Amino acid sequence: MLFNKRTERYFIWLFxxxxxxxxxxxxxxxxxxxxxxxxxxxxxxxxSLDYLVGRCGLITLGxxxxxxxxxxxxxxxxxxxxxxxxxxxxxxxxMIAAAVALVIGFLVLRTSGIYMIMITxxxxxxxxxxxxxxIEFGGNDGLFIYVxxxxxxxxxxxxxxxxxxxxxxxxxxxxxxTLVFFRLLIRSRFGRVVDAIHENPGRTTxxxxxxxxxxxxxxVIASALGAYAGYLFTLQYGFVNPxxxxxxxxxxxxxxSILGGMGSIYGAxxxxxxxxxxxxxxxxxxxxxxxxxxxxxxxxVMLFKNGIAGYMEKLLExxx
Amino acid sequence: MNTQVSLDIQVMLxxxxxxxxxxxxxxxxxxxxxxxxxxxxGIVGPNGAGKSTLLNLLCGHYKPTHGRIMHKGEAxxxxxxxxxxxxxxxxxxxxxxxxxxxxxxENCCVAVQRRMGGNFNLLRSRYSQKVLDEIASDALxxxxxxxxxxxxxAQISYGEQRQLEIAMVLAxxxxxxxxDEPMAGMGHEESQLIIELLNRLKRxxxxxxxxxxxxxxxxxxxxxxxxxxxxxxTTGTVSQVRDNPRVKEAYLGQGDEVF
Numbered sequence: 001m002l003f004n005k006r007t008e009r010y011f012i013w014l015f016x017x018x019x020x021x022x023x024x025x026x027x028x029x030x031x032x033x034x035x036x037x038x039x040x041x042x043x044x045x046x047x048s049l050d051y052l053v054g055r056c057g058l059i060t061l062g063x064x065x066x067x068x069x070x071x072x073x074x075x076x077x078x079x080x081x082x083x084x085x086x087x088x089x090x091x092x093x094x095m096i097a098a099a100v101a102l103v104i105g106f107l108v109l110r111t112s113g114i115y116m117i118m119i120t121x122x123x124x125x126x127x128x129x130x131x132x133x134x135i136e137f138g139g140n141d142g143l144f145i146y147v148x149x150x151x152x153x154x155x156x157x158x159x160x161x162x163x164x165x166x167x168x169x170x171x172x173x174x175x176x177x178t179l180v181f182f183r184l185l186i187r188s189r190f191g192r193v194v195d196a197i198h199e200n201p202g203r204t205t206x207x208x209x210x211x212x213x214x215x216x217x218x219x220v221i222a223s224a225l226g227a228y229a230g231y232l233f234t235l236q237y238g239f240v241n242p243x244x245x246x247x248x249x250x251x252x253x254x255x256x257s258i259l260g261g262m263g264s265i266y267g268a269x270x271x272x273x274x275x276x277x278x279x280x281x282x283x284x285x286x287x288x289x290x291x292x293x294x295x296x297x298x299x300x301v302m303l304f305k306n307g308i309a310g311y312m313e314k315l316l317e318x319x320x
Numbered sequence: 321m322n323t324q325v326s327l328d329i330q331v332m333l334x335x336x337x338x339x340x341x342x343x344x345x346x347x348x349x350x351x352x353x354x355x356x357x358x359x360x361x362g363i364v365g366p367n368g369a370g371k372s373t374l375l376n377l378l379c380g381h382y383k384p385t386h387g388r389i390m391h392k393g394e395a396x397x398x399x400x401x402x403x404x405x406x407x408x409x410x411x412x413x414x415x416x417x418x419x420x421x422x423x424x425x426e427n428c429c430v431a432v433q434r435r436m437g438g439n440f441n442l443l444r445s446r447y448s449q450k451v452l453d454e455i456a457s458d459a460l461x462x463x464x465x466x467x468x469x470x471x472x473x474a475q476i477s478y479g480e481q482r483q484l485e486i487a488m489v490l491a492x493x494x495x496x497x498x499x500d501e502p503m504a505g506m507g508h509e510e511s512q513l514i515i516e517l518l519n520r521l522k523r524x525x526x527x528x529x530x531x532x533x534x535x536x537x538x539x540x541x542x543x544x545x546x547x548x549x550x551x552x553x554t555t556g557t558v559s560q561v562r563d564n565p566r567v568k569e570a571y572l573g574q575g576d577e578v579f
Contacts (some may be wrong), residue, residue, distance in 0.1 A: 017542045189438045192446040196430045206379065206417075207492055208405030208434045217440065 002183050007313045009267050012179075015149070015269065023165045027238035035280070036163065037236060041169045043272035044178050046256045047265055048222040051182055054263025055191075056218045057198040061250050062120030065104075065127045066097055066223040068245030072131060074082025075096065075143050077249055080316045086161065086235075088150040090228060092207045104120065105219035109212060118275030124247055132242035142241030145234060162233060168243050170234055174268070177226060182265045185221070194218055259300060261307025270308045274300075331390075332526035333378065333496055338387035340373050340550075347373040349550040350387070355496070355543075360522040360559075362427075362541030363530045366447035370550040371530040372414060375498050378528065379411040380404030391496075402504070405434070409495035412485045414530075415503045420474035424465055424484055428456035457493035463517055479510035484505050486517065492525040497527045503536055511536060538562075 003009050019036075026032045041110040049063045073093050078084050108119050131137045151170070159166040185191050196204045197211045204211055242288050243249070254274070260271020278296060282289035304311040321394040333355040340348040348370040355361045363371050376382045379388065380401040389397040391407055399407075420426050429446070432455045438444060447453075460466050468476050473484060473567065482502055489497055502518075503511045515536050521527060522540065531537045544561045546553040554564050561567055 116392060141417060164480050184443050187445050188443055189441050189446045189449075192426075192433060193439055195422070196419060198420055200417065201415045203413075203419065204430070206381075206405055206411055206413075207431050207488070208402050209439070210400070210402045212437075221442075241461075 002180070002187060005313060006318045007309065007319065008264070010316065011266050011270070011309075016172070022166065023078060023168055025164075025311065033164045033168050034236070037168045037171050038233070039272060040168075040175050041232045042253070042256075042276070043224055043235065043269045044171075044175050044232070046253045046260070046272045047175075047178055047182065047268040048225040048229065049250075049253045050257040050260070050262060050265055050268040051185075052137065052222045052258055054261075055186060055198060055265075056194055056215060056222075058215060058219065059113070059117050060108075060120040061117050061247060062122075062124030063109075063222075063226055063253060064247065064249035065120075065124040066101065066226035067230035067233070068131065068240070068242070069097055069100065069247060070227035070232075071234035071240035071244055072143075073227065074146060074231055074234055075137075078149070080143075081147055083147050083150045086151040086159075087153060088102065089149055090231065093183060093229055093231050094143075098224040101220045101223030102216070105216045105223070109215050109219060119301040121247060122252075124245065124250060128242055128247070129246040131245060138240075140242060142239050143244075145240070147246045148235055148238070167236060171236075173300050174228070177318045179266060179269070186265070190214070190217070202319055235251055255297060259297065259304075259307055261304075261309030261311075261313075264307065264309040264313075267309030274308060329359070329525060330392075331355070331530070332357045332392065335374075335378070336388040336390065338374070338377060339385045340370075340377055340382060340388065341385045346550050348377065348384075351547070351552045352387075353528050353545060353552065353555065355528055357495070357526045358523060359542040360518065360527040360529055360540050361543045361545065362537040363528065363545045364537055365533070365534075365547035365549060365553075368549070369547040371547060372500060373550070374547070375411065375500050375528065375530055378496075379409055379498050394454055405492060405494075407497035408493070409497065409498065410489035410492045411498035412482075412489050412500060412502055416478070416481045416485060418473050418481060418484055418488065420472075422473060423470050424460060424476065424487075425453065425456055425469045427484060428459045428487055428491040429453065431459070431488045432456045435493060438562075456491055459487045462490055463487040464513065479506050479513070482506065482510075482514065483517070486514075490527040491522075495526060497521065497525050499527060499529045499531075501531055502529070503531060503533050517529060 003012060023033055045067055052058045052060055063288055073096055074089060078089060078093060104123055108116060108123065111119055132140050135252030137143065152162060153158040159170045159197055161167050164190050193204065193209055193214050197214055230244060233244065241264055256271035256275045257268055259275055280293050288294065328369060331354050334372060335351055335353050338348060338351045351374060363374065365371055365554065377384050384397050388395050391409065396404065396407065399530060419430065429452060432452050433439060436449065436452055452497065457469065460469055463486050465483050465487055473481065486502060503514050511533060518527065518540050529537065538558050541558055543555060544558050545555040545562060546567050554567060
């Protein structure tokens with residue numbers, strides 16, 4: 001079975017039907033639809049990071065580089081006043097991001113542990129300052145996207161990206177597909193080797209695997225999907241901004257991944273929604289929301305050893 | 321008859337003046353040895369004699385400072401660590417080295433899959449090929465762990481974990497088995513199991529065995545090498561080595577009790 005954990009199946013049956021129906025009740029309130037859309041986009045980004053950190057054991061603090069790159073790439077390669085095809089540009093952006101990840105991964109993956117954290121951070125900061133300091137890329141203010149792409153396939157168009165509800169469904173579909181993709185990836189033969197490398201790299205080398213290549217491949221896949229999330233973000237708000245590239249973006253994504261339960265993939269969605277949910281509700285209660293937010297995150301991380309997903313699994317899988 | 325047999329004996333692995341220096345420390349100093357196919361070559365020596373260093377060089381884990389390693393007549397000392405395993409040089413480790421979180425079968429599946437191809441297949445299920453499971457199962461049966469197939473490796477006994485490690489090496493379909501103290505920390509009965517296993521395996525593979533259990537080594541070895549302080553002292557059959565006065569003097573000291 002593809003989703004081999006009972007908890008994950010519950011999650012999928014609960015989350016996706018609910019998310020599917022929600023816009024019907026929120027028809028009048030585009031604010032919440034947009035808010036949920038942006039959370040889903042970020043959940044997709046966190047998922048790609050969760051795969052790297054939790055499944056491959058490659059801890060990076062520079063994943064936001066690809067998030068931002070997804071946005072800037074679109075601005076760079078798409079004509080300014082002409083609607084391009086969404087799917088074609090999804091392909092372009094993922095491919096270019098993958099190529100960039102191939103080069104950077106080649107350098108970064110020679111290190112591991114704390115050194116890898118530092119060097120990924122260094123690359124991300126380089127990218128951040130490159131974009132925030134160059135006038136051609138709008139500097140600190142970023143850039144506007146004037147025309148959103150159209151989404152026709154063979155003349156059929158299901159999504160109108162200017163319509164928040166349509167865009168919501170596009171992001172929901174992307175989130176679901178990404179979850180299925182990662183599940184397939186984890187169950188695959190490639191995934192078996194990735195699991196083996198995560199658990200015991202030395203042993204895996206001794207069995208004849210070139211572990212560098214498997215890590216590089218994982219890095220490339222996760223980075224391309226991270227860029228896809230950034231591309232969606234840019235389309236939602238119609239701008240790109242250096243803050244997408246900031247290390248705080250990587251940092252909060254990492255917190256969400258840990259909160260959700262590292263390596264569980266669906267936990268990334270849980271973590272992101274809980275984090276953003278807390279953020280949103282505390283922000284409205286008090287000016288000093290960050291203080292309470294921090295305390296709550298610490299409490300949750302200490303309480304749930306393997307994140308929210310791990311805690312729920314402990315409750316639900318016992319009876320099996 | 322006898323000449324026919326000896327003609328079949330083939331040099332599988334060979335070292336020529338192999339050295340490994342750690343700064344000024346000569347962990348291994350000019351060791352030249354030949355390991356034959358379908359024979360068990362025991363290596364003994366006191367702590368710090370360079371036995372484990374030798375194994376780590378033979379499996380590509382370390383790069384030699386000087387000297388050559390020949391596998392079937394080809395120099396391989398410069399190739400990458402994982403390429404050693406691909407040439408059929410498999411090893412087990414002194415400290416148990418398995419995937420503790422996975423089932424015994426899965427442990428062996430990782431070993432089998434390497435040569436079955438499709439390792440970069442991102443979508444095909446890891447469970448899709450029955451043959452892979454069967455080969456992995458066979459390896460478990462070979463070491464007598466068939467009944468532990470579906471148990472998590474961390475939950476089986478220490479002795480069984482050592483057996484599992486050998487099963488993993490066998491699952492790679494090796495030509496050479498480098499075994500680093502497979503009986504370390506085992507009780508007498510468990511050791512006996514491994515001895516029986518190695519007695520069976522040595523008819524099929526070239527085995528290099530580093531072991532502290534003298535009785536086991538004397539029982540199993542076709543060839544025996546004694547090493548002292550990173551240097552090669554002598555090589556011969558078990559009785560030749562036993563009778564060698566230099567061995568008694570240099571390695572065993574008042575070792576009469578051992579023999």
